[in-house]
Amino acid sequence: MAAKLPDSDxxxxxxxxxxxxxxxxxxxxxxxxxxxxxxxIAYTIATRLAGSGGTETADVPAAVSPSPASSRQAVAxxxxxxxxxxxxxxxxxxxxxDSGRMILQMNMPNRKIRLLVFDLATGKQxxxxxxxxxxx
Numbered sequence: 001m002a003a004k005l006p007d008s009d010x011x012x013x014x015x016x017x018x019x020x021x022x023x024x025x026x027x028x029x030x031x032x033x034x035x036x037x038x039x040x041i042a043y044t045i046a047t048r049l050a051g052s053g054g055t056e057t058a059d060v061p062a063a064v065s066p067s068p069a070s071s072r073q074a075v076a077x078x079x080x081x082x083x084x085x086x087x088x089x090x091x092x093x094x095x096x097x098d099s100g101r102m103i104l105q106m107n108m109p110n111r112k113i114r115l116l117v118f119d120l121a122t123g124k125q126x127x128x129x130x131x132x133x134x135x136x
Contacts, residue, residue, distance in 0.1 A: 082118070084104075100120050101119060103118075114128060
């Protein structure tokens, strides 16, 4: 009696669970997403370092963002001492520097705010803004 016996367990694979195929697909998709994200990050860094891209600098006019060399030239020449009269009871607030100008905030005793605008190249006062709270 020479009957054929079924192959041993060596050639048969165990059955895969039903959740394994979706898990494999999810792993492949997430791997592709990681590589795509790294590519976008690398491209963004490369374009910003090259200075060729970015909407931050494209919309800013040249007068607002002077080059460091031009601002050094503007301040390099001394203009002496500038006298600023501060009314009694007033306090100096914040000072902002931009485009070769200084804006100095003066808090007045009557709750008004005075903004003084100075040219840093010449030291001259360019103008004054009076800000007052609304009358009730």
